[in-house]
Amino acid sequence: MGGFFGCVGRENCLFDLFFGTDYHSHLGTRRAGLVTYDGKDFDRAIHNIENSPFRTKFDKDVQDMDGYMGIGCISDYEPQPLIVRSHHGTFAITTVSKINNKQQLIEDLFSAGNSHFLEMSGGDINSTELVAAIINQKENLIEGIKYALDSVDGSLSLLLLTPKGLFCARDSYGRTPVVLGKKLNTDEETGDSESYCVSFEDFAFQKLGYETYKELGPGEIDVITQEGVRTLVTPGDKMKICTFLWVYYGYPSSSYEGISVEKMRYNCGACLAKRDNVKPDIVAGVPDSGTAHAIGYSNESGIPFSRPFIKYTPTWSRSFMPTIQSKRNMIAKMKLIAVNDLIKDKSMLLIDDSIVRGTQLRETTEFLYDNGAKEVHIRPACPPLVYACKYLNFSRSNSEMDLITRRVIAKLEGTTDVSEEILSKYANPDTPEYEKMVEEIRKELHFTTLRFNRLDDMLESVGIDTDKLCTYCWDGKE
Template sequence: MCGVFGVTNAENASKIAYLGLFALQHRGQESAGISTTNEKIINTHRNTGLVFDVFKENDLSKLEGNNAIGHVRYSTAGGNIGANVQPITARIGGIPVSLSHNGNIVNSEEIRTFLENSGAILQATADTELILHIMARSNKTTFIEKLKHSFEELSGAFSLLVLTPTHLYAVVDACGYRPLSLGKMKNENGIPSWVLSSETCAMDLVGAEFVRDIAPGEILSIELATGLTQSNIFNLTEFQNRKLQHSKCIFEHVYFSRPDSLVWNILANDARFAMGEELSKNNPVDADMVIAVPDSGVPMAMGYAKASGIPYRIGLIRNHYVGRTFIEPTQNVRNFKVRLKLNPVRETVKGKRIIVIDDSIVRGTTSRKIIELLREAGAKEVHMRIASPPVKYPCYYGIDTPKRKELLAQVMTSLEMNEYLKSNTLEFLSENQLLNVMQSFQTSSLKKNEESLNGGWCTACFSGNYQDEIAQKKGCIEKLGAI
């Protein structure tokens, strides 16, 4: 759950990257960074904090060049320390390189141990640095061959942007867990100006037109001097031998992505509205109004209200100057921020039977506090309806749920969760119902973008079925209580 953004052949590339990162701020709030190149050297500015805090006008003016990549970070591996802030820069075979990564390398512990035992000096504790070390140690001759070599050594989720003085490379792992899209801006000098982004909402902000998604297993190279592109696809034979399948993270549509983003060619807002409709059909309840837990729950609540015929009302107000509580790194910060972030509209909910729609329940912190707030405001009944299945298993592909014991649905039944949350009733969208919703969009959109939509969805956080053997092994060890 990070955000990456890149742009080529654009005046003020650092400022365009800055705007792109602003649009992706919801994907990571711990740090931000931008690297630029003038096709000779790479300049980087990065620090902990929000995009607005990290970059001032003077910082951006020092980032010279018409090509840039950027990153906003949400830590899942290594913690929030300065050495882990991206983009990460290095020299490989005499070539300056800068790299931004969205995802999580599940075999990072094994790679780190091997590198350290081989004498490598590692500066960071995150998994991203390991990619550069694999490339640097590769015996391949060309840069793209070194990049391909690292691709073959990695297991897990990685959507990468790699910037050199001559090229920008976009890489997506063979399963395609995390989104990465290609766009194009108008340019009068005859050389294409390409944009790459974790979400299309950033393209909208900078005036780029969506072209396509980077396909699972693809390495797209862009020659900076000419704008020419070349696509390389990961060896499909080896892909099959590893018994991997295309597995797009379904949680991108449930929670992560901004509602105005096309994610794998499906508008997140439309997908969430349909989830709400499906939730209403399968989990009805008699009530006076439907309200949402903003922001991701809003289209779900509107869909539920439409399908049920129960009026939709604004019952909770969100303070938008507070970050996303789910992706805060520590529990004590989450507890404090829920009350700071949300406030009930007392005159709306007082004395009413309320259906509260939320996207998910992970640790249960937010849901319990919301119900408490609504009770204090005078709500007569509070019925929780969740537009996704119970989250029971840790994600090893870029979500901060490392321990099963932290997940409410892992330690409680639905009835126990209802009692713990102090709701009148609690119901979830089932995994099959959620998959049916997404399949309906996939079928209708297939002709628009067949390459990115082929394959299935990763639902490991609901089912415990991991595509990657290493992640499956980790999940089994944790199940036995060894972690």
């Protein structure tokens, strides 16, 4: 997925840039980068963070870099930020994007006279470079950024640093968040001054002394300078923010659209508990993303919350996550340590954020049975994922046939060629098709019982106008 952070102040901003970017480490595992501007030059560092965390990799760069403005990113795929020279002058750019019409955009640019793109290893074109090339098609930066937001099928939010200021743009449908923070600096010698920052995650700047200044609306473009923030393009009225931000990949201490991630997860757990009819001895969450949902379930039901397995975190940092699925599964297993006294002879209800392939949850369930569990009731905090996400680079569901729902539907229907009409029946919790699918998943994954959260309950758990929430991966509605 990826995340970004940027800041503008009057003094050296490296401390804020370094930690603000580091606080996005849960959003990507491959590359990270920083760019600063010191009034004369741009400076840049990019590293591979697959095998060691951001702070370790950038510790030395930060000692050497200087600047009062900067942008940083954690990227799940392409190396960035890039520094580009064009008719707009020199600028640095970082993006959080998924570009479904990449090939078409590349061909359009070649037809328009763009002579080349650099290939990354594997032959792909760097999406951030592509976005820069689209921006360069227009006379001025604002028109260029607007053009890029309009041209991309998928999603695109970006930060673009120029000597004149830091431009921030949120995706046309607000699929991912862009939040601005502000802080007052008091200095006896130089007097009071204000610093601004821009971030994917709002907790990232709150820990650095900034307060939330504003959240950009869909398609909004702002520029931050030492003088303050100016809105260059006002927000559109159509919002489709990703609901999965709250369910799974947002950090628990973050808020989006003013709604706390942790609190939304408690609400989800409470909804599951209200509709449930089992009486397990304990409620537990699959660490870490199932934990808050499980607390919500436990608080609502009165069934004690417990931690029957605990993640070994001191040496298995979040960022150490190989990109090969089989290795990811193996490491996920190695991280979990059983607390046998809490498992043996117990009936337990286990909550995970979702079921994608089902492999990990099945292994976790086997692990609990192997350690003496009597019953394992599974309660995913979101409805069955029936459609692969086409708006974000969301590594958990790259292809539709990876989804356990699709494999089970294909088995029940006797074909992988299933019409939209049939799929919509399986996605509807009030149909016999849905019941059959859930029962088949339960049998395949060896759960004692299985009950998914309902879409209406999950949306109510967020609590904003449901029209503003993307639900595509559950109901296929765009």
